[in-house]
């Protein structure tokens with residue numbers, strides 16, 4: 001299959017939309033600034049689909065254009081395959097970010113669910129789930145002092161396998177196991193510097209994300225937690241954390257780390273399409289192909305091959 005985009009900005013969503021419908025497909029993707037269509041799909045079997053500039057006329061701003069392009073591609077693929085995706089045209093790992101924006105705008109859970117269904121083709125149970133999670137996040141974030149305080153994010157960039165849709169910096173733990181202690185050494189040094197820089201400000205939250213933090217051995221995790229405690233507790237008002245949230249997501253702690261374990265029981269639905277398909281998608285090396293073909297960057301030009 002071939003995807004040709006007029007601008008780099010369309011490549012990510014369109015690629016992942018096609019991959020969501022055809023997870024096993026080999027896809028070549030190009031950026032061709034000289035072509036007329038914003039996006040041109042050439043599918044196996046001879047089907048072809050284009051999104052023209054006229055199709056997004058009236059959409060103000062690049063984000064709106066990008067969303068419309070993705071929407072048109074989704075509906076074409078859905079019609080062509082007869083399939084609907086649970087998360088509709090959403091790609092990426094945090095549908096609740098979008099759900100929170102919509103809830104804030106619509107000021108009604110019901111209307112937010114409707115918008116997710118109507119404008120993003122999200123299936124009703126997933127739309128409801130995203131809005132429920134957004135409401136829970138809102139309640140958790142409300143008490144934080146965002147003016148005088150800060151949140152600490154500690155990244156553990158290792159995962160058991162690398163998901164095809166991943167946009168995080170993450171490395172295979174099998175390949176990098178021997179370097180994890182060295183990474184922790186560097187991380188602890190950086191945390192010590194940050195602790196000094198932030199002295200006097202209130203530490204609102206500590207988030208250990210990734211990657212997958214549980215790729216650390218128990219001893220390594222303990223070392224990290226003790227170091228955070230030593231570096232931040234005395235100068236930041238310290239004390240016991242008021243709540244601890246544990247991740248339970250199959251696809252990585254960054255997805256579920258903010259969810260209270262009691263309300264995220266095993267078997268509860270995942271939070272995004274990609275996670276639902278994680279096992280399937282994990283076999284396909286979008287990242288590897290991307291990196292191998294472009295040295296980590298997608299350059300723009302006629303016939304650029306990713």
Ligand code: SF4
Pocket residue numbers: 158159161162163165166167168170210211212251252253254
């Ligand atoms: S588990 Fe998360 S961080 Fe790790 S590869 Fe998958 S999406 Fe990326």
